Amino acid sequence: MRKPEPRLRRKLLAWLLGPLVVLLVLDTGAAYWNSLRFSDLAYDRALYEIGREIVLHVKLDGNRPRLDLSEAASNILLLDQEDLLFFRVVGEDGATLGGDAELPPPQRGGEPGKPRVYRDTVRGEPVRMLVAWMPVGADAATPKVLVQVAETLHKRTRLAWEMVANVVVPQLLLIVMATAVVWFGVSRGLEPLQRLRRAVSDRSHLDLSPIDTHDVPGEVRPLVDEVNELMARLGRTFDFQSRFVADAAHQLKTPVSGLKAQIELALRENDAERVRHSLAQLYISADRLSRLVRQLLSLARNEPGALDAMQLQPLDLNAYALEVSMDWVPQALKRDIDLGFEGVEHPLVINADRDRLRELINNLIDNAIRYSQPSGRVTVRVTRSDGDHCRLAISDDGPSVPVEERARIFERFHRLLGTQEDGSGLGLAIVSEIATLHGARITLEEDIDGVGNTFSVFFPLRAA
Numbered sequence: 001m002r003k004p005e006p007r008l009r010r011k012l013l014a015w016l017l018g019p020l021v022v023l024l025v026l027d028t029g030a031a032y033w034n035s036l037r038f039s040d041l042a043y044d045r046a047l048y049e050i051g052r053e054i055v056l057h058v059k060l061d062g063n064r065p066r067l068d069l070s071e072a073a074s075n076i077l078l079l080d081q082e083d084l085l086f087f088r089v090v091g092e093d094g095a096t097l098g099g100d101a102e103l104p105p106p107q108r109g110g111e112p113g114k115p116r117v118y119r120d121t122v123r124g125e126p127v128r129m130l131v132a133w134m135p136v137g138a139d140a141a142t143p144k145v146l147v148q149v150a151e152t153l154h155k156r157t158r159l160a161w162e163m164v165a166n167v168v169v170p171q172l173l174l175i176v177m178a179t180a181v182v183w184f185g186v187s188r189g190l191e192p193l194q195r196l197r198r199a200v201s202d203r204s205h206l207d208l209s210p211i212d213t214h215d216v217p218g219e220v221r222p223l224v225d226e227v228n229e230l231m232a233r234l235g236r237t238f239d240f241q242s243r244f245v246a247d248a249a250h251q252l253k254t255p256v257s258g259l260k261a262q263i264e265l266a267l268r269e270n271d272a273e274r275v276r277h278s279l280a281q282l283y284i285s286a287d288r289l290s291r292l293v294r295q296l297l298s299l300a301r302n303e304p305g306a307l308d309a310m311q312l313q314p315l316d317l318n319a320y321a322l323e324v325s326m327d328w329v330p331q332a333l334k335r336d337i338d339l340g341f342e343g344v345e346h347p348l349v350i351n352a353d354r355d356r357l358r359e360l361i362n363n364l365i366d367n368a369i370r371y372s373q374p375s376g377r378v379t380v381r382v383t384r385s386d387g388d389h390c391r392l393a394i395s396d397d398g399p400s401v402p403v404e405e406r407a408r409i410f411e412r413f414h415r416l417l418g419t420q421e422d423g424s425g426l427g428l429a430i431v432s433e434i435a436t437l438h439g440a441r442i443t444l445e446e447d448i449d450g451v452g453n454t455f456s457v458f459f460p461l462r463a464a
């Protein structure tokens with residue numbers, strides 16, 4: 001069996017971690033950019049101080065500046081553990097007074113009092129470059145020199161990364177913790193579902209008792225309730241089916257044993273005339289059996305779940321009832337029964353499945369002809385009963401069905417005691433099922449004059 005929980009867990013984690021990781025990446029970028037700005041701010045000041053220090057070593061020869069910086073003093077000034085430092089001093093006339101001649105010329109600006117710091121490259125290495133005009137003496141009138149100081153970026157980058165790490169590492173830890181919490185939380189949360197799964201999979205296929213909802217989480221409860229409801233429906237259908245199979249087997253047993261007995265008798269017969277007689281009897285029995293089988297099949301076909309297989313279409317009940325009744329004229333004539341039809345002038349359209357409706361009418365007319373006395377009268381009537389229903393009524397003038405039997409004759413296999421005619425007792429059960437499938441209602445009353453029976457079926461009219 002497939003385990004559903006890893007998918008849920010993966011989904012939850014994806015929803016949680018996706019945004020968190022995106023946030024972390026954005027945050028790292030922003031933190032790096034900010035840290036770099038702060039470290040630049042701090043180290044740029046130091047560059048400026050070095051520039052001022054260098055200018056202290058510029059002396060004036062009259063009005064001409066000259067850099068007086070020994071090798072040793074320069075080394076001390078530019079000493080740094082991590083980075084390389086370069087400098088150059090240029091006079092107002094553009095002549096280099098000292099320092100590293102290879103430094104690229106200032107990009108722009110560097111007006112007096114407004115030092116500029118920017119990124120550049122020296123010997124292929126990225127550097128931070130300070131450019132500033134500084135006065136040689138304290139006097140504002142003294143000449144100025146242009147000082148350039150450049151420094152590689154190692155300690156700035158390191159500082160920036162250290163600051164980023166301080167921000168990002170706790171966040172990373174938080175994400176790892178959240179993952180762990182979700183991972184274990186989901187496992188724990190799904191435990192009742194696992195138990196539920198085991199309870200269902202350990203069940204026998206015959207056990208349709210409801211699942212215990214005692215320890216089921218609230219979110220899953222409606223689902224389990226639905227499953228229980230479905231099981232209850234399945235249980236009812238199972239009961240219905242097994243009762244039907246038992247009934248059918250019981251009903252088939254008697255005629256089949258009868259057939260066997262008749263065949264044995266016929267086999268022992270020597271007289272040709274009597275054999276013929278036995279065969280004629282056998283034919284009648286086989287015919288009865290075949291009707292029973294047909295009715296059983298019809299009952300199974302129209303069971304309550306058959307709604308999906310119905311082919312409902314608009315149908316004029318008036319015309320259709322007349323058409324079906326006409327088929328019964330030969331049968332009625334045989335029994336000298338006066339079969340009549342009374343309809344209405346205009347069509348009465350209902351939604352019906354043609355074949356099933358024919359079966360319903362056939363069963364009712366068959367009963368009326370069979371159970372009323374010979375030379376009787378059977379009338380099929382179609383009328384409008386009220387605003388949105390029409391009525392199909394089949395009346396006979398035979399012996400009335402006793403009041404206490406009126407409900408029971410619609411049950412399967414129920415027949416009136418003392419009925420002489422053949423029958424399986426299924427016709428009215430089929431009629432009742434077909435009526436239900438059509439949303440129709442059946443009643444049984446005495447005929448108007450107090451004798452005979454009127455079976456009425458009330459169909460909903462199709463909305464215009």
Ligand SMILES: Nc1ncnc2c1ncn2[C@@H]1O[C@H](COP(=O)(O)OP(=O)(O)OP(=O)(O)O)[C@@H](O)[C@H]1O
Binds near residue numbers: 415422
């Ligand atoms: N019009 C009727 N007049 C008198 N009794 C009837 C009439 N219709 C039905 N019954 C009684 O109701 C019983 C049940 O009828 P139903 O049509 O269900 O079964 P059936 O006619 O015996 O068998 P099947 O129709 O399956 O061959 C009949 O056996 C009969 O006793």
Ligand SMILES: [Mg+2]
Binds near residue numbers: 367
């Ligand atoms: Mg019948």
